[in-house]
Amino acid sequence: MLNVTVIGGSGYTGGEVLRILSSHPGARVVHVVSRTHAGKPVGEVFPNLRQCCEAVFCEPDPSRYLPDTDVVFCCAPHGTAMGIAREIVGKAKLIDLGPDFRFRDPAVFEEWYGKPHEAPELAQEAVYGLVELHASEIKSAGIVGNPGCYPTCSVLALAPLLAYGLIDPESVVIDAKSGVSGAGRSPGLAYHFPEVNDSIRPYGIPGHRHTPEIEQELSRLAGRQVKCSFSPHLVPMTRGILVTCYARLLGWPEVGSDRAGAAGSRDIRDTGDIIALYREYYEFRPFVRVLGPGELPHTKAVYGSNFCDVTARVDPRTGRVIAMAAIDNLVKGAAGQAVQNMNVMFGLDERTGLYAPGLYP
Amino acid sequence: MLNVTVIGGSGYTGGEVLRILSSHPGARVVHVVSRTHAGKPVGEVFPNLRQCCEAVFCEPDPSRYLPDTDVVFCCAPHGTAMGIAREIVGKAKLIDLGPDFRFRDPAVFEEWYGKPHEAPELAQEAVYGLVELHASEIKSAGIVGNPGCYPTCSVLALAPLLAYGLIDPESVVIDAKSGVSGAGRSPGLAYHFPEVNDSIRPYGIPGHRHTPEIEQELSRLAGRQVKCSFSPHLVPMTRGILVTCYARLLGWPEVGSDRAGAAGSRDIRDTGDIIALYREYYEFRPFVRVLGPGELPHTKAVYGSNFCDVTARVDPRTGRVIAMAAIDNLVKGAAGQAVQNMNVMFGLDERTGLYAPGLYP
Amino acid sequence: MLNVTVIGGSGYTGGEVLRILSSHPGARVVHVVSRTHAGKPVGEVFPNLRQCCEAVFCEPDPSRYLPDTDVVFCCAPHGTAMGIAREIVGKAKLIDLGPDFRFRDPAVFEEWYGKPHEAPELAQEAVYGLVELHASEIKSAGIVGNPGCYPTCSVLALAPLLAYGLIDPESVVIDAKSGVSGAGRSPGLAYHFPEVNDSIRPYGIPGHRHTPEIEQELSRLAGRQVKCSFSPHLVPMTRGILVTCYARLLGWPEVGSDRAGAAGSRDIRDTGDIIALYREYYEFRPFVRVLGPGELPHTKAVYGSNFCDVTARVDPRTGRVIAMAAIDNLVKGAAGQAVQNMNVMFGLDERTGLYAPGLYP
């Protein structure tokens, strides 16, 4: 039985880690750290956890929680994990749900988050925790940078296209739509119910901080530097991310020509071919569900679950492929993926405590 | 391992039974019956169940599903269960999620549902499946009438007040609010998104069909015939029921008097006294969470779970008590309660496969 | 052409006053006061008003805005209007959208708002601005206390029943449901989108501050002191209030008896009789629409309009009448009603600039 400490346990991702671990057969929460709520029962802050989680928030003092901790989930704001990582390493494994350990190159962190990395040597050996791409490295990692919600969904949508060399990497456009829980639990006018409800808005265009994270992974898949357009939107829903990705199929005739095309290194002629490749690529990845030609991903189908639903369509009129994916931003996009990483890091089946359907409707 | 057959498995309650049973350690679904969808994989109708439920819908032929079935969940429209009950009885247990077996008196069914009961002798021996009130009868029942969503929430809110004789039974007013999934999965103008979204509406006032079911249970608690006002409202949310119940405290001075009062057979002087009684009443009922004086039930706190959050307030200005409760209409109000009944009927701990927190937010 | 100054113009009610006046043929906004936003164009704070309202927020200095102002709309938090009323009176008319001038008895204000009234002599001569009940007093008022959103809806729902003496005034229970804009534009966890969306919650039970305002008006209608239960709920919608009111019909046989009853001073035997009385009572009130036996009020039907939809049902089983009403809390419950008051105070037709349908859907 793994002993887990959750730091920053009073935000949405922290609460979701507690929820998932409350029925995990191989792990138990021993400490929940929150400076703000120290002394309060967890159930007062997360009403769903009443009677289900007996923990009481405690102060952020590593000398108290580290001795009996196997793994630390850091759910605190960016900048927290890099400040405590050196203290944790060697004593417990660290899974950071923030961005501190997502970038191989600490300079990228510095550029996009506006502050120097405090533990660059650890950043370089940390592993990017997208199990679908990096399971073997994660297995032996001491620190895992748990992917951001948008990057998780975007990279899973596009990975097969880049891995098989089917698209022009410079042509990638990612139009992303997120539920409001992705913005965290701190209230603000932008997330005030009457401002958000019944309305959709773009934000952070261009230049959202998840862009370099997406580009890091797309570049690794493409084997060359990739720059893409990434545009997030706020949707009036609680949970969920949907990405709609556009890219030009390689080897496809110029738009406007009538000749049928065949893309890339594989002979891709239509949607059926693309879907077959996606199925091949994700064959042994239990949390990726590749949808057939009659179904499109939507966020309700993954609500509350760790699944990523993904599919793609070839548009012969324009020579583009449109790849789409949906996740629950708090599960596969945060807490569920963190538990999946824990499972892999400790030799458990990656599905342990996670492989269950979400709610519908 | 119990073998389960789900009839009418393509509606919301059927889908929810499948979802819950997909991670139940002591039961497995062997047949899912749906005339409409016979031949289709369940995951095509419930996208959350893709990869989680391998079943394929089959035709409604008892000779096919009864031989290897221990318990039948009937999730079909009212009138279905009473037509097939005689065939099932003796071969398998029957849990009907419709109203056919909720009334001790078949004449009440006939009056409110406008058709004669087809198996009145079975109706009389069926047990009303509110585990919190009738666990011992359920244990030995062959047929359980699984309570309606509104009655579940209303009765749990009011039970301690009537059981302890604190209120005037004639004074009970129940104002209920429900999410739209309570209306089922058949589309109609009244549930068309643009008509429902961002709006609240009352319906079926007075005379909703859940009224006699509520009154049957309140009458049993009160030990006399009770008639109450019950008013349902449609709220722009997917899941959840909240009831706000009003009743006059017995022994309380007339409204308008300044003298402090003491209600009923127990000395009830304030909200704290009432909450203490609720805690006593529900002490051994794991799915009822009695909230303290600083918290009120809301549907998000029970979203996707089998819990019922309940509390009450004394209003000394008016001499009334206001009792409130919240459930997820598809879980504690339908499928979860059905599984809870199954657990009790087969000697399992009632919490098996059910005792987990819901989603928040 | 009336010259209007709006104080506290950056909240939802202030914005709504600006919206409505932007197409009012007999009034124009000359000053919009907001300490926070002084210097900013109104369209930056209310994106709907871009190009439609050329005003720029100015500092709260009466010597600047009073000289060319005919009427002041005070949309600032409670306590503001009573502090500036003496300065305004005699120079301009004052319509306060807060509670300062709603109570005939300043002691009631003090009791419920926890501070002494700063202008009690003005409070006593101010008029409660519910045009449907007090049009003739409003006509000559210098200060109007614009009714709260809940009281507007509750009093309009119940007025005919009390005016005609049909119900026991002590039996009134008001269960109210409101959209989130009623809580104002200041963000807070309780109104953070993910906390509110897809959920309903009661709050302020018992003891919401709108209770004494409702009781003041019900008492005037009943000709005696009335105390009622009033329970507000927060509904996941932007605008709208629905009230469901319960009361015991006088002269109706005890519940449980089979004898048909006849209530009160009029011979009320069924819903048709009650509706006929409502139609008679509201015959000359253009903004009250009395719905027939086939329709119930819902908030979408009044969205963005100044109408109040109202109806009632007799429940012969329980001897109760259930009265229901719906308004848009920001229009008939605040800004629209304020403009309606302005129209009456300045001798315009009360419908001027207001008599238009809301949006549907």
Place this chain on the structure above:
Amino acid sequence: MLNVTVIGGSGYTGGEVLRILSSHPGARVVHVVSRTHAGKPVGEVFPNLRQCCEAVFCEPDPSRYLPDTDVVFCCAPHGTAMGIAREIVGKAKLIDLGPDFRFRDPAVFEEWYGKPHEAPELAQEAVYGLVELHASEIKSAGIVGNPGCYPTCSVLALAPLLAYGLIDPESVVIDAKSGVSGAGRSPGLAYHFPEVNDSIRPYGIPGHRHTPEIEQELSRLAGRQVKCSFSPHLVPMTRGILVTCYARLLGWPEVGSDRAGAAGSRDIRDTGDIIALYREYYEFRPFVRVLGPGELPHTKAVYGSNFCDVTARVDPRTGRVIAMAAIDNLVKGAAGQAVQNMNVMFGLDERTGLYAPGLYP
């Protein structure tokens, strides 16, 4: 005073025409045609119109409504207008809110709508009713094909970029998001509240019927044949369309180069330059509001109004421009635009009866 007949008056666009015309100073509704609802008062079908529209639905008999009609709004399903157009032409003007008269080339209609055009000679002389682009032709048109909701928003977002030759026309990707009222008032599982609420889904990818309409207009602006990707999404909101459009800036260095670029025939170096061009292009178009560098369009800002909010951003990292626009699909995307067309066709100021702010929040 213009006499208006509305055909197909029981859907959402028909209801919206009635709402807008109910306060139009220069037009009045004389007939509302609906086979389904013939004989019913309009207020029974559109509860917002109670007391605001005295009309009664009548049968679809041109000999009854044409004699006193100046202009017909056809809000019926596609295929209706082309069947009755010959009868109307010469007697009244026709504004078709469906697709029958949107295509210069009847073959395009046939290809995308799967049936031959029944009045191809009229289709060729009909005018595409986007006032912002075609005001002078609309002025003298006998038949106007009122643009679709998605095309209106997409074309207004992209027009300046193509008109000034700033982008590669082959690179255009339009990611569109719509509220559910765009799907009409006929219920179906895809629009059933519990299926839509709290979820976002793509649909019709690729190949939505609004694609050729968008391409027709983009091609006219570009002066050459344009093919674009157009992907619609269903958002859990009642009204509103947001489009996010991506295109490659011409003359911009290849992605990945560090050299700053200058796009197209104008010297476009940054977002400020683009916005200045948009302001120039839309200077005399009252319903297009060009937002500055600190604001992005969102649907709530145009809710219930005829405005289109639009802006663009240059992304120097990728050499792309991102153009965004928001409208209310039922107003500027349907009924409001139709009334704007009527105004222009009859020599009224295009703003008549339309120039008012929407609701906020």
